[in-house]
Each structure stands twice: as structure tokens, then as C-alpha cells.
Amino acid sequence: MKKNNIxxxxxxxxxxxxxxxxxxxxYHKQNFSRHSHEGYTVGVIExxxxxxxxxxxxxxAPQHSIILINADEVHSGQSATENGWSYRAMYPVPALFESISRELGLNHGAPYFPEAVVYDEHMANMLRLGFTTLNTSDNRLLRETLIYSMLIKLVARHSKARPDNRLNVAATPQMLLVKQFLDDQPQVDVSLVELANLVNLSPCYLLRQFxxxxxxxxxxxxxQLRLRLAKQLISQGSSLLDVALECGFHDQSHFSRHFKKTLGVTPGNFAKAIGNIIQ
Incomplete structure (x- = not known):
């Protein structure tokens, strides 16, 4: 049967x-740009x-498979079929996974999932049950029990100790300084030339090395940094227009376009999800 393209x-x-x-x-036409999340991505393809x-x-990742993306790992997303794809996903933060790893006696901090696509029917069914229950039940004991159970089993079955991050380990002090500048003030309108002058490098070299x-x-x-800041401001109840301007976007339309290409939903839908309905 042909899937509805809505x-x-x-x-x-x-x-x-x-x-x-x-x-x-x-999704049918959604095309996620390359981006990263502060949390992990744990999803099941429906x-x-x-x-x-x-x-x-x-x-x-075909139907019934599990998608695993580590925190801060660059990734993208689009349909691999003519008729799109459906999935359910959650984004647990590293601190939660770290506590689970300690409880399991793994002692390697936040876990690392080496496989991007996992075929584990039992785990996939457990995730589906968990997602359905979170959508339908307000019993906190049941909800917390299911979340912990899902993540514990996921760590035990599919994680390893995190390898050295070769990208960041090899970064020069100059690259780290540029990164720190952007981390500290993502909303600032800075040019590539200005960043290059900050560390006495050519713009071309800086671009390639970064x-x-x-x-x-x-x-x-x-x-990515601006969008993370935007999520914080939305959760604090700021209007979407104020968030767009404060985070350095040209206007609300520009902000919404980037937000949806990264998170898959509009800023308004995100605001409603966390209980701050912005008029």
C-alpha cells in the first residue's frame, strides 16, 4: 500500500x-541538514x-531497525524510499546514560554506541512499548520504570567504552580558541575573516581545519549553538520573535527554517510540547 505523503x-x-x-x-520531503544534538538519539523505524x-x-535504517546516534555526533537524515519514513525517537542526555553506566558497573562514563543501525527485535519492541506508554499513561512510576528499563537494556546490549575523540584530540590551540569563541557567544555576527584574524590564520585554512x-x-x-540557545529561551517562555533576534537570526522565518531542518518541527510546535504556547 502506498504511504500517505502528508x-x-x-x-x-x-x-x-x-x-x-x-x-x-x-516524513516524506523532510531533509535534515547535518547537525548534532546535546543528547543521544535513540529511534525505531516504524x-x-x-x-x-x-x-x-x-x-x-529500514523498518523495525533502531537508529543510534551519540551525543554531539554530527548526522543528517532523509527518506531512503519513495514514500518516506515514520519513526519514533527520544533524546536522553549524557548525564542520564552516565548514571546508568555507573549502576551497571561499567565505569567508563557516558556510553558509546558504535553501530549507527541496530537490528534487535526485542529491543525495538521494548522501545515501541515505552514510546506508546509515555504517550498514553500519566503514571509516573510506570513511566520512569519503562525509561530506565529501556536505557539499561540498550546500554547493556549495544554500548561500548567511548573511544578517544580523534577530532578534538588533534585540534590545535588555535582551533580550540575559535570553537570557544563561538561557544561563548553564538549570537554574535562574526565573519570568517574575523575568526581567522583572531588566531592569525588564513580564512581558507581555518575553514578546512575547523x-x-x-x-x-x-x-x-x-x-547549532544558536538553536540550542533558542531551545533554552523558548523553555523560559520567551516569544519566538524575541528568541529569533536574540539568537542572531535575521528574522523569525530564518529562525524557523533552520529550527525545522535540525529538529524536524517548528519552533511553535516545540514551544507547545514543553508547555509554553506562544501566541
Whole structure:
């Protein structure tokens, strides 16, 4: 049967365990730009198939498979089939996974998932049950029990100790200084030439080296930082127009376009999901 091409994306915010963001979506034309999340991505494909970039390679996740993306790992996403794909995903923060690793006696900090696509029918069914329960039950004990159970089993079955981050380890003090500048003030309108002058490098060399070490060119990296700041401001109740301008976007339309290409939903839908409905 041909899949309906209407796109749908529902963002949820689970208050338990420090707060976990979730996405339930069906996409046809959505094309996620290369980006990263502060949290991990744990998703299960319900229909169709997704093509995405992770760890330097392209992957295809078919129906019933599990997608695993580590925190701060650059990735993308689009349909791998003519009729799109549907999936449900959650984005646990590293601190939650670190506590689970300690409880399991792994003692290696936040876990690392080496495989981008995992075929584990039992784990996939457990994730589906967990997502459905989070959408339908307000029993906090049940919800927290399921979240912990899902993440514990995921860590035990599919994680390893995190390898050395070769990108950041190899970064020169100059690259780290540029990164720190962007981290500290993502909303500032700075040019590539100005960043290059800051560390006495040519713009061309800076561009190539920054992407080599951190996986994204400086401008794209800056956009990711602005979006993370935007999420914080939205959660504090700021209006979407104020958020757009304060985070350094040209206007609200420019902000919304980048937000959806990264998170898969509009800023308004995100605001509603966390209980701050912006008029």
C-alpha cells in the first residue's frame, strides 16, 4: 500500500528523569541538514526507511531497525524510499546514560554506541512499548520504570567504552580558541575573516581545519549553538520573535527554517510540547 505523503511531526517533552525530548514523526520531503544534538538519539523505524550520515559514513535504517546516534555526533537524515519514513525517537542526555553506566558497573562514563543501525527485535519492541506508554499513561512510576528499563537494556546490549575523540584530540590551540569563541557567544555576527584574524590564520585554512576537527564548518557549527540557545529561551517562555533576534537570526522565518531542518518541527510546535504556547 502506498504511504500517505502528508508530513506529521509531534514533539513531546517527558518531565521524568530530568527531562527527555521525544519525537513521533512521519516524513516524506523532510531533509535534515547535518547537525548534532546535546543528547543521544535513540529511534525505531516504524515504516519505510531512513538514510542518514553518521561517523563519516552513510547508513540506511529500514523498518523495525533502531537508529543510534551519540551525543554531539554530527548526522543528517532523509527518506531512503519513495514514500518516506515514520519513526519514533527520544533524546536522553549524557548525564542520564552516565548514571546508568555507573549502576551497571561499567565505569567508563557516558556510553558509546558504535553501530549507527541496530537490528534487535526485542529491543525495538521494548522501545515501541515505552514510546506508546509515555504517550498514553500519566503514571509516573510506570513511566520512569519503562525509561530506565529501556536505557539499561540498550546500554547493556549495544554500548561500548567511548573511544578517544580523534577530532578534538588533534585540534590545535588555535582551533580550540575559535570553537570557544563561538561557544561563548553564538549570537554574535562574526565573519570568517574575523575568526581567522583572531588566531592569525588564513580564512581558507581555518575553514578546512575547523571542519576537519569538529565535523562542521564554522557557520553551521554556529547555527547549532544558536538553536540550542533558542531551545533554552523558548523553555523560559520567551516569544519566538524575541528568541529569533536574540539568537542572531535575521528574522523569525530564518529562525524557523533552520529550527525545522535540525529538529524536524517548528519552533511553535516545540514551544507547545514543553508547555509554553506562544501566541
Amino acid at each position: 508530513e506529521r511531526a509531534d514533539y513531546h517533552f517527558t518531565e521524568e528523569l530530568g527531562g527527555i525530548e521525544r519525537l513521533d514523526a512521519s 515504516e519505510g526507511a531512513q538514510r542518514f550520515f553518521r561517523t563519516g559514513n552513510n547508513h540506511i 571542519q576537519r576537527h569538529f565535523g562542521l564548518p564554522p557557520h553551521t557549527y554556529q547555527i
